[in-house]
Amino acid sequence: MRIELDRPRCEGHGLCEEAAPLLMHLDDDGELVIDTPEVDGADLGAAKAAVRVCPVAALRLEAK
Template identity: 65%
Template sequence: MRVSVDRDRCEGYGLCVEEASHLMHLDDDGELVLDRADVPPESSDAAEAAVRVCPVAALRVSA
C-alpha cells in the first residue's frame, strides 16, 4: 500500500497527521510531508483513516 498527496488540494489542516503521525507530519511551513509513502501492513488502518479524515480529499491510498 502507498499513500500519495495532491499538493494542490492539501490545505495543511493536519487531521491526517493526528491519525497517522508515524507516516506523515506537517513541516514548519504547514506543508504535509510523507515520512513513509510505502505503508507497512501494520499501519494500513492508520493510513486509511488519514485518507478518510482529510476534509479536502488530498490523500489517496493505492495498492
C-alpha cells in the same frame, strides 16, 4: 499500498497527521510531508484513517 498526496489540494489542516503521526507530519511551513509512503500491516490502518479524515480529499491510497 502507497500513500499519494495531491499537494495543490492539501490545505494543511493536520487531521491526517493526528490520525497517522508515524507516517506523516506538517513541516514548519504547514506543508504535509509523507514520511512513510509505502504502507502495509498495522500502518495500513493508520493510512486509511488519514485518508478518511482529510477534509479536502488530498490523500489517497494506491496499490503498488
